[in-house]
Amino acid sequence: MRWLCCALPPVAMLLLLLSLSASPGTSSPVNPCCYFPCQHKGVCVRVGTEGYECDCTRTGYFGTNCTSPEFWMRLRDALKPSPAFYHFILTHFRWFWNIINNTFIRDTLMRLVLTVRANLVPSPPTYNSDYGYISWEAYANVSYFTRVLPPVPSDCPTPMGTKGPLQLPDAELVAEEFFLRRTFRPDPQGTNLMFAFFAQHFTHQFFKTSGKMGHGFTRALGHGVDLGHLYGDNLERQHQLRLFRDGKLKYQMVKGEMYPPTVLEAPVHMIYPKHIPPEEQLAVGQEVFGLLPGLMMYATIWLREHNRVCDLLKEEHPTWDDEQLFQTTRLILIGETIKIVIEDYVQHLSGYYLQLKFDPELLFGAQFQYRNRIAVEFNQLYHWHPLMPDSFKIQSEEYNYDQFVYNTTMLKDYGVEALVEAFSKQRAGQIGGVPNIHKKILRVAIGVIEESRLLRLQSFNEYRKRFGMKPYRSFQELTGEEEQAARLEELYGDVDAVEFYPGLLVEKSNPSSIFGESMVEIGAPFSLKGLLGNPICSPEYWKPSTFGGATGFELVNTASLQKLVCLNVKRCPYVAFRVPDDNGEEASAEPSGGSSSSGKKGPSTEL
Numbered sequence: 345m346r347w348l349c350c351a352l353p354p355v356a357m358l359l360l361l362l363s364l365s366a367s368p369g370t371s372s373p374v375n376p377c378c379y380f381p382c383q384h385k386g387v388c389v390r391v392g393t394e395g396y397e398c399d400c401t402r403t404g405y406f407g408t409n410c411t412s413p414e415f416w417m418r419l420r421d422a423l424k425p426s427p428a429f430y431h432f433i434l435t436h437f438r439w440f441w442n443i444i445n446n447t448f449i450r451d452t453l454m455r456l457v458l459t460v461r462a463n464l465v466p467s468p469p470t471y472n473s474d475y476g477y478i479s480w481e482a483y484a485n486v487s488y489f490t491r492v493l494p495p496v497p498s499d500c501p502t503p504m505g506t507k508g509p510l511q512l513p514d515a516e517l518v519a520e521e522f523f524l525r526r527t528f529r530p531d532p533q534g535t536n537l538m539f540a541f542f543a544q545h546f547t548h549q550f551f552k553t554s555g556k557m558g559h560g561f562t563r564a565l566g567h568g569v570d571l572g573h574l575y576g577d578n579l580e581r582q583h584q585l586r587l588f589r590d591g592k593l594k595y596q597m598v599k600g601e602m603y604p605p606t607v608l609e610a611p612v613h614m615i616y617p618k619h620i621p622p623e624e625q626l627a628v629g630q631e632v633f634g635l636l637p638g639l640m641m642y643a644t645i646w647l648r649e650h651n652r653v654c655d656l657l658k659e660e661h662p663t664w665d666d667e668q669l670f671q672t673t674r675l676i677l678i679g680e681t682i683k684i685v686i687e688d689y690v691q692h693l694s695g696y697y698l699q700l701k702f703d704p705e706l707l708f709g710a711q712f713q714y715r716n717r718i719a720v721e722f723n724q725l726y727h728w729h730p731l732m733p734d735s736f737k738i739q740s741e742e743y744n745y746d747q748f749v750y751n752t753t754m755l756k757d758y759g760v761e762a763l764v765e766a767f768s769k770q771r772a773g774q775i776g777g778v779p780n781i782h783k784k785i786l787r788v789a790i791g792v793i794e795e796s797r798l799l800r801l802q803s804f805n806e807y808r809k810r811f812g813m814k815p816y817r818s819f820q821e822l823t824g825e826e827e828q829a830a831r832l833e834e835l836y837g838d839v840d841a842v843e844f845y846p847g848l849l850v851e852k853s854n855p856s857s858i859f860g861e862s863m864v865e866i867g868a869p870f871s872l873k874g875l876l877g878n879p880i881c882s883p884e885y886w887k888p889s890t891f892g893g894a895t896g897f898e899l900v901n902t903a904s905l906q907k908l909v910c911l912n913v914k915r916c917p918y919v920a921f922r923v924p925d926d927n928g929e930e931a932s933a934e935p936s937g938g939s940s941s942s943g944k945k946g947p948s949t950e951l
């Protein structure tokens with residue numbers, strides 16, 4: 345560099361400096377799509393060297409930037425209630441909903457919820473992390489996670505397009521300032537650890553970032569509820585886990601109770617620390633589930649359920665071979681899962697008084713595509729690590745992270761009943777609106793931010809717009825307070841430059857709610873599309889014979905969390921996704937001691 349400064353005449357030097365620091369546009373033209381000019385889901389296409397066009401087809405808007413509404417759109421915009429308004433209605437007036445619950449209006453509203461939400465997710469899928477335009481490769485190559493918004497073009501002046509700093513604030517700093525828990529904040533909705541571990545267990549069938557291919561790629565090629573976390577994400581693994589008798593999965597009996605087999609009996613790759621001998625490593629569909637007793641507890645419950653349903657089916661169909669019993673049981677368990685997720689899990693999470701209903705027939709008259717592709721944005725937003733408590737309370741004992749993580753004896757020491765009861769009674773943390781991630785798992789959140797930068801995710805506000813919400817105009821409006829808002833402003837400069845995941849976590853939460861508006865409005869569409877887009881919900885599949893007849897169909901249509909647990913244990917414990925009503929207390933335990941955790945994470949997991 346030094347010779348350059350002396351070799352160039354001062355004037356040339358000045359020009360060079362000017363062109364380096366000058367606002368983009370005076371030198372080489374800025375890609376106009378970096379301004380994200382196209383509104384209302386219009387598609388930005390670069391034309392010539394400096395021009396662009398917005399494709400407003402079927403958006404209901406026209407004009408250069410798709411900003412002028414057509415007549416019907418103007419009317420709709422004028423009449424459409426805001427998300428905050430209908431959230432308020434749905435979470436108040438219990439007496440009103442108790443009436444609605446028992447009328448046909450329940451079905452009408454449920455249909456509306458499903459269609460309005462699911463329509464926000466493009467199907468067939470559109471972009472991915474390598475293709476910011478529609479392409480056959482993006483459609484056909486299912487190794488990619490899809491994405492709803494294309495990446496920020498790589499030639500933009502700033503990481504967020506044109507807004508915000510040239511270099512985003514250090515991810516670690518963002519996490520420490522805005523995510524790190526000072527004192528445990530219990531979730532006001534009463535969410536418990538039973539819910540937290542269900543979330544983690546359930547989502548890790550479709551969130552499996554590929555270690556080999558890297559960010560933006562998945563190993564879960566089923567892209568939805570395929571129960572790959574029970575059966576493995578490929579045929580070879582499934583075969584290792586199967587008993588090949590009566591459709592069942594391999595198991596071991598301990599003190600008269602059924603547990604997953606060890607890796608000696610079912611030789612599949614599981615991620616465990618080296619010091620754990622193979623006779624203590626349990627073999628299940630998802631390779632990371634040895635990480636937490638809560639995950640292995642759910643794996644055990646579902647294993648028992650699988651083998652229980654096999655027995656029921658075999659009784660009705662003594663002529664069926666192992667393969668048919670296995671395959672039909674798998675479909676029944678997929679159905680049970682979707683039923684439980686909608687009617688227990690989402691019901692709890694939403695806080696709605698409208699009683700949600702899993703009934704695929706609601707959509708048979710509507711336009712709906714029975715397919716799904718998991719999006720990178722869905723994966724990002726589902727990092728609900730604030731749920732995790734400071735310590736884990738089981739009966740009269742309290743375990744810190746070091747005692748809990750990769751504890752291979754705990755499940756068998758206590759048994760499923762005791763763990764279910766303990767997790768159902770311990771409150772989880774609030775997810776949004778307050779810094780609430782335990783220091784032991786903060787690095788996961790840092791990883792989320794880093795990934796989003798690698799993948800060039802668009803800003804939080806662009807996602808708000810995409811999912812039908814107004815962008816925030818100020819940092820105060822985003823956080824609903826002053827202090828964090830001021831710090832965010834220092835770091836990001838412009839509210840339009842706030843990143844996706846940080847935006848979701850710092851957004852003010854809905855009143856007495858686990859998180860804010862954006863997590864609901866962006867998360868729900870992905871979730872419902874994924875659940876109802878399952879092939880078992882299609883008219884061709886959704887009939888008793890698919891599930892082995894009336895008995896199997898009934899299992900699906902009456903499944904609940906309570907039954908899932910209590911039909912597979914000897915003594916039925918307290919089981920729910922919220923703490924019991926008399927259990928509002930929460931001694932805010934001090935963070936467990938010990939030095940900060942080292943990389944406990946297996947390769948390519950997002951736990």
Ligand SMILES: *[C@@H]1O[C@H](CO)[C@@H](O)[C@H](O)[C@H]1NC(C)=O
Pocket residue numbers: 379380381408409411
């Ligand atoms: C369209 O958007 C661009 C970029 O935001 C802006 O400069 C331009 O004025 C807009 N054009 C119209 C007609 O609104």
Ligand SMILES: *[C@@H]1O[C@H](CO)[C@@H](O)[C@H](O)[C@H]1NC(C)=O
Pocket residue numbers: 485486487488
């Ligand atoms: C999908 O794309 C990746 C990246 O280009 C490539 O390595 C992989 O082979 C593709 N998969 C298929 C099935 O073509």
Ligand SMILES: *[C@@H]1O[C@H](CO)[C@@H](O)[C@H](O)[C@H]1NC(C)=O
Pocket residue numbers: 441442443445446696697698699
């Ligand atoms: C809906 O109504 C039923 C019957 O009145 C009631 O048991 C249930 O609690 C209601 N659901 C909700 C979510 O309020």
Ligand SMILES: *[C@@H]1O[C@H](CO)[C@@H](O)[C@H](O)[C@H]1NC(C)=O
Pocket residue numbers: 746747748751752753754755757758
């Ligand atoms: C694992 O949990 C058991 C209780 O079931 C406890 O006694 C043991 O100390 C824990 N193991 C470790 C390594 O902390």
